[in-house]
Amino acid sequence: MKLLTHNMLTSHVKGVTKGYPLLIKATEVKVSEVEFNPNFVSRMIPKLEWSALVQAADGLGHLQDLPAELVTDYEKNEEFLRKVHRVLLEVEVLEGCLQCPESGREFPISRGVPNMLLNEDEA
């Protein structure tokens, strides 16, 4: 599970109104090399919940020097875009779980795949 994907995930357990962001509890994390596409990264930034991304990266110990606040004029800032690229696409959670901030329900992550399926009584 990459952090770009994590940034979109919400808990929809019955009764939960604020199931975002999901807290990452990782037991295995991998960093791999992914080809850098500055245009793609730049276009993804407006879609992100920036603070959730920073919180997720920090929780995994992979924040490095990613700023807590989004910088202005990032489109042409290659250095900044590379930092975002690394956090969005190169850091992957392989094992662990995602915890709903409101209900505490844990969604397992196994072999990099988060399982967001709800039981009958939770849906």
Next chain:
Amino acid sequence: MKLKELESCLQQVDAFEEPKILLEQYPTSPHIAACMLYTIHNTFDDIEGKLVADLGCGCGVLSIGAAMLDAGLCVGFDIDDDALEIFKRNSEEFELTNIDLIQCDMCSLRSHAYAKKFDTVIMNPPFGTKHNQGMDMQFLRTALTMATTAVYSLHKTSTRGHIQKKANDWGVKMEVIAELRYDLPASYKFHKKKSVDIKVDFLRFSTT
């Protein structure tokens, strides 16, 4: 990458080992997958550098093709453990780094779950023939909330009129890109013929 090359690569993608009939699991043939992806990429430029979702991804043939065509990231969605297992194996074999997977039930997502998060949605959804009537439309409805640019999907030609009406209701534009013959080889015990051709529309939906 040429169409023939893409098709040739996709022939290496492993399909379902024991397809589950209630989930209507049929593999998308390498030929159909390659034709779809090639058109989406070359005619519409909706793959390269884009955030793509593959709903009901199964073993991942469409996602793997999209990743090979340099999608920024392709995220596959499926409900089934076994299919996702095979998808994982496939993406590892192809050494693709621009793929991610989510296990979930497309039919029980809240309407705003992934709203406008993706540029493009590509899918070969269940047709709704196995006690799951209407599933193709559910997938389509969800896909339309998720995509900002376009949704590409396969649906039975016999449902074209019905889908066009729905598209009008929803305020989306529908284009029939191609009519395909989906060759379904006998994959379940109850299949009597060796293979059957189903007429299928390759559709593009957009908001503009």
